[in-house]
Amino acid sequence: MNAKANGDRCRSSAPRLRGFLRLAPALALAATLFAVSLVQGQSSDRAKQLGGKLVCMCNCNQILTACNHVGCTMSAKMLKEMDQRVAANDSDDLITQSFVQEYGEQVLAEPPAHGFNALAWAIPGIAFALGLGLVVMVIRHWRNRMTLAPAAAAGPAVSPEVLNRARHQADVETDD
Numbered sequence: 001m002n003a004k005a006n007g008d009r010c011r012s013s014a015p016r017l018r019g020f021l022r023l024a025p026a027l028a029l030a031a032t033l034f035a036v037s038l039v040q041g042q043s044s045d046r047a048k049q050l051g052g053k054l055v056c057m058c059n060c061n062q063i064l065t066a067c068n069h070v071g072c073t074m075s076a077k078m079l080k081e082m083d084q085r086v087a088a089n090d091s092d093d094l095i096t097q098s099f100v101q102e103y104g105e106q107v108l109a110e111p112p113a114h115g116f117n118a119l120a121w122a123i124p125g126i127a128f129a130l131g132l133g134l135v136v137m138v139i140r141h142w143r144n145r146m147t148l149a150p151a152a153a154a155g156p157a158v159s160p161e162v163l164n165r166a167r168h169q170a171d172v173e174t175d176d
Helices: 003-053 071-085 092-103 115-144 160-176
Strands: none
Touching: 003 071, 003 092, 071 092
């Protein structure tokens, strides 16, 4: 009875195995295409990331991957070159340096943080610190300034006799 049960089991699984063997090449092809598209997607994402660090050289002053000029030939050329270098698996620094050598430092979206360009990064912080210091000094000066005593409402009382004498003397001096 065991042999018969085993034979029945083998016969019932044979059609499943044949069906799987027919689908195996299609599954292998699908897996290969998926892996290739995944690798290409990664390289294009890497190219987009690197393109975000560069400026399109068509004088639009936009990021390379965001250049929206109608008929811009520079962005298409630069992106094609970027994709080729990424596909060749060049390092990010090598790709960036090759664009700098070809187009100059103006191709970089942000200035490098060394040499004179470091000043471009430092000036906003320095200006903020100086402005904040100036505001603090002015506020302290305003808070610590001396308050003046109010003036007396009326001066010392002058007697009418002194006032009449001053008027008479003014009349005498102006008549001459």
